Amino acid sequence: MEMKETLNLLKTKFPMRANLPNKEIERQKEWNEQEIYTKRQELNKDKPAFILHDGPPYANGNIHIGHALNKISKDIIVRYKSMSGYRAPYVPGWDTHGLPIEQALTNTGVDRKSMSIAEFRKLCVDYAWKQINKQRDDFKRLGISGEWDNPYVTLNKQYESEQIRVFGKMAEKGYIYRGLKPIYWSPSSESALAEAEIEYHDVRSPNIYVAFDVREGNSVLEEGTSFVIWTTTPWTLPANLAITVKPDAEYGVYEVDGRKFVVAVDLVDKVAETLEWHNIRLIKEVSGKELEGIKAKHPFYDRDSLLIVGDHVTLEDGTGLVHTAPGHGEDDYIVCQKYDLPVISPVDSKGCFTDEAPGLEGVFYDKANKTITEWLEENNALLKLDFFTHSYPHDWRTKKPVIFRATPQWFASIKDFRQDILDSIKDVDWLQPWGMQRIYNMVRDRGDWVISRQRAWGVPLPIFYAENGESIITPETTEHVAKLFAEYGSNVWFEREAKDLLPEGFKHEASPNGHFEKETDIMDVWFDSGSSHQAVLRQRENLEFPADMYLEGSDQYRGWFNSSLTTSVAINGVPPYKSVLSQGMVLDGKGKKMSKSIGNVIDPNKVIKQMGADLIRLWVSSVDTQADVRVSMEILQQVSEVYRKIRNTIRFLIQNTEDFNIRENGIAYDDLRPVDQYLMNKLNMTVEHVTDGYERYNFSDIFKEINHFLTLDVSNFYANFAKDVLYIDAPDSYDRRAMQTVFYHITTELTKLLTPILPHTAEEIWNYLEEEENYVQLSEFPQVKDYENSEKLMNQWRQFMSLRDKVLKANEVARENKIIGKDFEAKTTIYASETIKELLTDLNSDIRQILIASEVNIKDLEAKPENERILDFEDVSILVEKMPGEVCTRCRITTEEGIKLSEDEFLCQRCYDICEEHYPEVLNKK
Numbered sequence: 013m014e015m016k017e018t019l020n021l022l023k024t025k026f027p028m029r030a031n032l033p034n035k036e037i038e039r040q041k042e043w044n045e046q047e048i049y050t051k052r053q054e055l056n057k058d059k060p061a062f063i064l065h066d067g068p069p070y071a072n073g074n075i076h077i078g079h080a081l082n083k084i085s086k087d088i089i090v091r092y093k094s095m096s097g098y099r100a101p102y103v104p105g106w107d108t109h110g111l112p113i114e115q116a117l118t119n120t121g122v123d124r125k126s127m128s129i130a131e132f133r134k135l136c137v138d139y140a141w142k143q144i145n146k147q148r149d150d151f152k153r154l155g156i157s158g159e160w161d162n163p164y165v166t167l168n169k170q171y172e173s174e175q176i177r178v179f180g181k182m183a184e185k186g187y188i189y190r191g192l193k194p195i196y197w198s199p200s201s202e203s204a205l206a207e208a209e210i211e212y213h214d215v216r217s218p219n220i221y222v223a224f225d226v227r228e229g230n231s232v233l234e235e236g237t238s239f240v241i242w243t244t245t246p247w248t249l250p251a252n253l254a255i256t257v258k259p260d261a262e263y264g265v266y267e268v269d270g271r272k273f274v275v276a277v278d279l280v281d282k283v284a285e286t287l288e289w290h291n292i293r294l295i296k297e298v299s300g301k302e303l304e305g306i307k308a309k310h311p312f313y314d315r316d317s318l319l320i321v322g323d324h325v326t327l328e329d330g331t332g333l334v335h336t337a338p339g340h341g342e343d344d345y346i347v348c349q350k351y352d353l354p355v356i357s358p359v360d361s362k363g364c365f366t367d368e369a370p371g372l373e374g375v376f377y378d379k380a381n382k383t384i385t386e387w388l389e390e391n392n393a394l395l396k397l398d399f400f401t402h403s404y405p406h407d408w409r410t411k412k413p414v415i416f417r418a419t420p421q422w423f424a425s426i427k428d429f430r431q432d433i434l435d436s437i438k439d440v441d442w443l444q445p446w447g448m449q450r451i452y453n454m455v456r457d458r459g460d461w462v463i464s465r466q467r468a469w470g471v472p473l474p475i476f477y478a479e480n481g482e483s484i485i486t487p488e489t490t491e492h493v494a495k496l497f498a499e500y501g502s503n504v505w506f507e508r509e510a511k512d513l514l515p516e517g518f519k520h521e522a523s524p525n526g527h528f529e530k531e532t533d534i535m536d537v538w539f540d541s542g543s544s545h546q547a548v549l550r551q552r553e554n555l556e557f558p559a560d561m562y563l564e565g566s567d568q569y570r571g572w573f574n575s576s577l578t579t580s581v582a583i584n585g586v587p588p589y590k591s592v593l594s595q596g597m598v599l600d601g602k603g604k605k606m607s608k609s610i611g612n613v614i615d616p617n618k619v620i621k622q623m624g625a626d627l628i629r630l631w632v633s634s635v636d637t638q639a640d641v642r643v644s645m646e647i648l649q650q651v652s653e654v655y656r657k658i659r660n661t662i663r664f665l666i667q668n669t670e671d672f673n674i675r676e677n678g679i680a681y682d683d684l685r686p687v688d689q690y691l692m693n694k695l696n697m698t699v700e701h702v703t704d705g706y707e708r709y710n711f712s713d714i715f716k717e718i719n720h721f722l723t724l725d726v727s728n729f730y731a732n733f734a735k736d737v738l739y740i741d742a743p744d745s746y747d748r749r750a751m752q753t754v755f756y757h758i759t760t761e762l763t764k765l766l767t768p769i770l771p772h773t774a775e776e777i778w779n780y781l782e783e784e785e786n787y788v789q790l791s792e793f794p795q796v797k798d799y800e801n802s803e804k805l806m807n808q809w810r811q812f813m814s815l816r817d818k819v820l821k822a823n824e825v826a827r828e829n830k831i832i833g834k835d836f837e838a839k840t841t842i843y844a845s846e847t848i849k850e851l852l853t854d855l856n857s858d859i860r861q862i863l864i865a866s867e868v869n870i871k872d873l874e875a876k877p878e879n880e881r882i883l884d885f886e887d888v889s890i891l892v893e894k895m896p897g898e899v900c901t902r903c904r905i906t907t908e909e910g911i912k913l914s915e916d917e918f919l920c921q922r923c924y925d926i927c928e929e930h931y932p933e934v935l936n937k938k
Contacts, residue, residue, distance in 0.1 A: 015901055015917065018931045019739045020748070024667035026780055030659060032624020036772045040152065043775075048789055049157050052094050053101055053554070055790060062098040064090055065549060065559035065589070066158075067572045068105035068166065068541050071143035072112045075150040077606070077643055078565065078598045080616040084632040085595065085711070086563055087156045091768035092706045095793040101554045102158035104151065105544065108140040108167040109470040110537040111201050111409055129468045130506040136469040137503075140167055150617060154625045155771050157789075164548045166471075166540045173498035174547035175540060176474050180490030181583040187425045188463075190483060192355055192418055194338070194345050195462045196405065199363025199377070200412035203466045204421055206536050207458060207570065215404040215413060217244045218381050221287060221331070221395040222388055223273065224255060224308040224317055232302050237265060237272040239308055239319070240283065240395065242330040244402070246384045247377045250369040251337035251356045252310060254318045256347055257300035258325040261332055265295040274303075276332020283331055287396050300325075311393035312384075313370070322347040339418035342459060357418035361466065377415060422464035422473055422533065426578070430455065433581045441591035443709065444638055451569045451577070461578065463536045470534030472505040476514065477529040478522030488515055505530065542575025545588035562589040566596055593709055595637045601644030614643050623652060626770045630655050633711040633769045654719060659773065661722045662762065664731060665755045666780045668738050672752040674782055677744075679753045681799060687730075687857050688750045690809040693802050694725045695758055700796045702765045711769070718765060726758060729813075733862050740903045740923065742930050756781075761794040811851050815842075819863055819890055822883045826892035831881070835864040836904055839895035842868065843876040845887045866895035866906040902927070 043049070064086055069079055086102070093100035113136050118124060124132050148160055164171060182188055196205040223238035239255050257263065262277040268289045275283050277297060284292055306319040324343040325334050338348035339357030348355070358368035365372035365380060371387075372380050388394035405414050426433075433455050442448035464473060474493040476484040492515045496504050505513060510530040519526070549557040558580070564572055573592060580588035599605060600612040607613065619628055631651045635641040672678075681692060698721040705714035734751050741748040760781055767774040767788050778788040785791040799805075819840060826832045840863065844852070852859055852870060860868040873889065876882060882891045897908035900920040910920045913935070919927065927934050 013931060013933050015934055018902065018927055018934055020671070020741075020743055021739060022667050022670040024663065024670055024780070026663050026666045026777070028660065028663060030624065030626075030655075030773065030776075032626050032772065033621055035776065036153075036155065036620075036625055039772050039775055040155065043157075043787075043789075046787070048787055049159070051790060052157075053099070056094060056099040059097055059099045061556050061560070062090075062093040062100045063549070063556050063559045064093075064100070064102065064561045064563060065544065065555075066103060066105045066164075067562060067564040067568065068107040068164070068544065069147065070110070070112065071106045071108045071140045071147060071165075072116060073143065073146075075147055075616060077614045077616050079147075079151075080154060080628055081598055081632055081637060081641065082563070082565065082595060083151050083156050084154060084629050085637055085709075087154075087158075088629075088633065088711060088768045089561070089563070089706075089709060091157060091771065091789070092793065095764065095767065095789070095791065096703075096706075097792075099554075102156075103162070103164055103548065103552065103555065104148075104156070104158050104160065105164040105548065106140075106144050106147070106166065107537065107541045108144070108165055109534070109540055111203070111467060111469075113139055113143075114467065114469050115409075124468070128506070130503050132468055133503050133506065137167060140165075153620055154616070155629065157771075164544065164552075166537075166544075166547075167501075169498050169501045170551065171543075171547040172471050172502045173494045174551060175471055175535070175543040176490055176494040176497055178543040178546050178579050178583055179474060179535070179539070180485075180487060180494065182424060182579070183485045183490065184487055185429075185582065187428055187582055188422065188485060189425060190420060190422050192420050193423070193460075194340055194342055194355075194357070194416040194418040195421055196414050197361075197363075197417035197419065198407040198410065198412065198414045199361070200410040201407055201467075202361045204419065204462045204464060204536075205407060205414060206462055206538055209408050209538075210405045210414065211408040212403045213406050213411070214401050216399055216401050217404070218246055218385065218397060219244055219400050220246055220385060220388070220397050221283075222249070222311055222335070223271075223393045223395055224311060225393075226306060227309045227316060228307040230306050232298055233265065233274070233306060234272070237274060239274045239333050240331045241333050241335040243335045244400075245340070246381045246388075248337045248340040249311065249335065249384055249388075250313065250358055250365070250372060250380075251339045252317055252335055253315075253338060253353045253356065254320045254336040254344075254348060254351070255308060256320050256322040256325055256334040256336045256344075257303050258327065258332060259299070259301045259304070259321040259323070261300045261325070261327060262297050263300060263303060263332065264297050267293040267295055274333065276327055278327045279330065279332050311391055312387040318351065318353065320347060320351050340416045342416070345418065355418045359415065359417055361419075363415065378413075421462050422475070422531075424461040424463050424578070424582070426455070426458055426460050429582055432585065433577060436577070436581050436585075436587045440587050440589060443591055443593040447569065447592060447594055451573060454570055454574060455577075461536070463539050464531075464533040465536055467534050470537060471502050471540060473531045473533050473535055474505075475531040476510055477531070478520050479525060479527050480522045482522045484520060484522075484528070489518070538571060538575040539579070541572050542579045545576055545580050546583070549588065557584075558587060559589045561591045561593060563593045564595070566594040568594065593638075596640035599640055599642050601642050601647055603640075603642060612644075614645070614648075619648060623648065624772070626772050627652055627655060629769055629771075630715070633715045636710075636712050654715075655770075655773075657727075658718070658722055658766075661727050661731070662759060662777055665726075665759045666777070668734070669752050669755050669759070671743060672749070672756060674753070674756050677749050677752065678756070679746075679750050684750050684753065685747065685857060686805065686809075686855055687862060688754045689799070689802075689805055691725065691730050691754050692757065693799060693806055694721065695754075695761060696797050696799065696802075698725075699761055699765065699794045703793070703796065706768070714765075714769070718762065722762070729816075730754070733864050736861050736864070736903060740926070742926050763788055764791055764794050767791075808851060808854060811848075812855060815848060815851075815888060816863065818883070818885050818888060822890040822892045825883060826881070829881070831892060832894055836866055837894055837906060838865040839867045839893045839906075840865045840869070841891040841893070842870050843873045843882070843889040843891070844870055845873050848888050866897075 090100045090102045117135055198205050221242050226233050226235055226237045263274055264277045266273050300321055303319045304321050307316040310317050336344045338345045338355045358366045359377055360366050363377045365375050367373050385397055407414050437452050474490050510528040549555050576588045701717045702714050737747050737751050763774050763777045774788050823835055832838050876889050882889050895906040897906050898918040899906050900923055901917045902923040907920045910918055911924045912918050
C-alpha cells in the first residue's frame with residue numbers, strides 16, 4: 013500500500029462539464045414521461061392556491077429573449093410557490109387574433125380577395141396553431157413547467173364564447189355604444205387603433221400659420237381683419253369648421269404692414285418674431301368670449317368657419333386661436349358638439365381624400381400638404397411655412413404614422429365607470445409603487461375605448477341591425493351567439509346569414525319583415541386578451557378569480573393590465589388581479605434596443621444550443637428584471653463563469669460525501685463542532701435570505717446571496733481548510749463525519765434553493781443525494797431552523813472571521829517578502845488582547861487547522877517583541893515566519909516533531925497515529 017492510498021481522495025461520477033444542451037433534453041423527456049408537473053399538482057391539491065395568470069404572447073414567430081425573460085420569471089415564481097406550501101398551477105396562453113397573422117399570410121402569397129372571409133379565417137387558424145406549436149416547443153425547451161397540453165388560446169371556441177359574454181354583460185350595463193368620433197386610424201392597417209396600439213416616433217412635419225378673413229364681424233371686428241391660426245397638419249384644413257378661442261383670454265387686433273390680424277395678447281411677441289412682423293400697432297383688445305359667433309371665411313373652400321370658445325385652448329404655443337376640425341381631433345369633436353357643427357372627415361380608410369374635399373380626391377393625406385399650402389399661398393392666406401421634427405403617433409405594428417379620423421365605431425364607455433376603475437386600482441398590490449400611479453393616470457386621462465376593428469381575423473362584434481339600421485344587442489342575442497361560438501367557433505358568424513345567427517323565432521319591432529343585418533367589424537384584440545379573467549380564471553376548475561398575480565413587461569400598463577382591469581371592473585366590479593409585477597425591456601449589452609438590422613439581437617434558441625437553457629435562466633436571476641435589463645454574448649459568458657463556479661463547488665461537496673450516508677454517518681447539530689455549527693448557521697441565513705428574495709420576487713438578490721455563500725463561506729473558508737480533515741483524517745473520524753454532515757446539508761438545501769432557477773442542474777445534483785423524493789421538484793422548500801444559542805455563536809465567529817482576515821493579510825505580506833510560499837508553510841504567532849484570547853478559547857476549535865498554518869501560537873499582546881515583520885492591528889499583532897522542520901509526506905504541514913520513515917518520507921505525529929491505527933501496512937513496509 014502506497015502512502016497516497018491512505019488519503020481519502022474520493023471520486024465522483026458527477027461531471028465537471030455540464031453538457032446542458034444535450035442533458036437538458038434528456039431530462040425534460042424524463043420529466044414528461046414521469047408526469048412531474050402532474051405529480052407536483054397532486055401533492056399540492058389541498059394547499060392554498062397561488063395563481064399566476066399568464067399574459068398571452070402573440071402567436072407569430074419563434075420566441076425572442078424578451079419572451080424568455082418573462083416566461084422564466086413566471087416559472088421561477090411558480091416553481092418556488094409549488095415547493096413552498098401552495099397549489100400553484102400554471103396555464104400558459106396565446107393571443108392569436110389580429111393584423112400580424114393577416115399580414116403574415118399575405119406575405120406567403122395568400123390572395124385574401126380571392127376567397128371568402130370564412131375561408132381566409134380558416135387559414136388564419138391553421139397559421140396561428142403552427143405558431144403556437146413552434147413557440148410551445150421553445151418555451152418547453154427553456155424548462156418552463158405548466159399545462160402545455162391544455163393551454164388557453166384566444167381562438168378556442170370556449171374562450172371566444174366567454175369573450176362574447178363579457179361583451180354582453182358590458183352592453184347590458186349600458187357601457188357599449190356606437191358613435192362617430194375622431195379616433196386613431198391607421199391607414200397602413202386600414203383599421204381603428206386603441207391607445208394601447210400607439211407608439212411615438214419622430215417625424216418631419218410642416219409648420220404653418222394661416223389667415224382666416226372675417227366675413228361677419230358682429231360689430232366686434234371689421235371685415236378685412238384676419239384670424240391667425242397655427243397648425244402642423246395642413247391636410248386637416250379641408251375639414252375645418254371652426255376656430256376656437258379661450259373665453260377668458262384677451263385678444264388683440266394688430267395692424268401689420270396694412271393688414272389687420274387677431275392674435276392672443278399673451279402670444280403676440282412670439283408670433284411677431286416667428287412671422288417677422290416689425291411694425292405692429294395695437295388697434296383694440298377683445299375677450300375670447302366677445303369673439304364667439306363671429307364667422308370667418310374658409311381659406312380655400314366656399315364655407316364659413318365659426319368662432320367658438322373652448323376651455324382646452326392654452327396660451328403656451330401657437331396664436332391662441334385653434335384651427336378646429338371635428339372630424340380629426342378629440343377636443344375639436346367635443347367642442348363642436350356644443351355648437352351642433354357637423355363632423356366632416358373627408359379621408360377614407362386608406363388615408364386618401366374623398367369627394368368631400370374637392371380638388372384632392374384620391375390624394376394621400378400626407379401628399380396633400382403641398383397642394384394645400386399652394387392653395388393658401390394663392391389666396392394670400394399663408395403667412396409662414398417651415399418644417400420641424402417632433403414626436404408623432406405611429407401604428408405599433410406597421411410602424412407607420414396614424415391619423416385622427418372620425419368614423420362610425422363601437423366604443424366601451426370608460427367615462428361611465430371610470431371612477432370605479434380608479435377606486436379599484438387602490439385595492440391592488442402594485443409591487444412597483446410607481447405602477448399604481450402609472451395606470452391610475454392612464455385610466456384617469458383615457459378617452460372611451462374604441463373596441464371595433466375593420467379586419468377579418470378576430471372575434472366578431474355580436475351586433476345585429478334592424479331594417480331601419482337600429483342596432484340590436486340584447487342579453488338574449490348575445491347569449492345565443494355565445495352558445496353558437498362555443499359549439500362552432502366564431503367562424504360561424506361569417507358562414508351564416510344574420511337570421512341564422514339569431515335565436516329561433518326572434519322578432520324585433522324595427523324589422524317588421526324579419527330582415528336583419530350583422531356587424532362585420534371584429535373586436536379589438538385587447539378585448540380578446542382582456543377577457544381572459546372570465547374565459548380562463550373563472551372557467552378552469554384548478555384556477556381562481558381574481559388571480560394572485562399578473563406579471564408582464566412594463567408596456568402592459570397600457571395593454572393587458574389595462575384592458576383586463578377595464579373589462580373585469582365593468583362586469584365584476586373588482587380587478588382581475590390581487591398584485592401586479594412588471595418587468596423592464598431587454599436591451600443589448602450597451603443599453604440599446606435590439607434590432608435585426610443592427611445585428612444586436614440575442615436569439616434564445618441559439619444560446620440554448622450553445623450553452624443550455626439553465627444559462628439563460630441563471631441570467632434572468634442575475635438581473636434586476638423590474639428595470640430594463642441588458643444581455644449580450646459577453647454578459648452570458650460572465651454568467652456562464654458563475655454557473656461553472658456553482659457547479660464546481662457543489663461537485664466538490666458531492667465528491668467528498670461519496671463515502672457518507674446521512675442516516676448512518678450524520679451527526680446532529682448539537683453534537684457538531686463550533687466551526688461546523690457556524691457553517692450550518694450561515695446556511696440557515698442563506699435559506700432565510702434566499703426565501704425572502706423569492707417572496708419579494710427579487711431574483712437578483714437570490715443570485716447574489718447564493719453566489720456569496722458558495723464563494724466566501726463555502727469555497728474560500730470552510731472547504732478550503734476542510735481538505736486537511738476530509739483527506740487526512742481516518743475515514744470514520746468524528747471531525748470528518750462532522751464536516752461531511754455539513755457538506756451534505758449544504759448540498760441538499762442549496763439544490764432546493766436553486767431548483768426554481770436551475771431545474772435541470774438541480775435534478776442532476778439530486779441524483780447524488782439520499783433523499784426520499786425521486787425528484788427535487790417534488791420536495792419541499794427548506795425551512796429556516798431555530799438553532800439554540802445561534803446569536804452568541806455567530807457573534808463569536810464574526811469576531812474570529814475578522815481576526816482571520818488579519819492573519820490572511822499578514823500571510824500575504826509574508827508571501828510578498830518571500831518568507832513563505834503556501835499558507836501551510838507559516839508559523840503564525842498571534843499577539844492578542846485578553847478579549848481575543850478569550851474568544852479563541854471559547855471557540856473550542858483547532859485554530860491552526862482553520863487558519864491553514866503549520867503552527868499557530870497565541871501570546872499576550874504585551875509580550876510582542878520588537879520585530880519589523882510584525883503586522884499591527886487595533887487589538888492584535890501578527891508575526892508570520894517560515895515554519896522550521898520537515899514537510900509531512902501525507903498532510904503537507906511542516907513540523908519539527910514527527911517520525912522519519914525513510915529518506916523520502918516523513919510523517920507528523922498526527923498522520924503517524926492515523927496510519928498506525930488504520931494503515932499499519934504502510935508503516936510496516938518502512
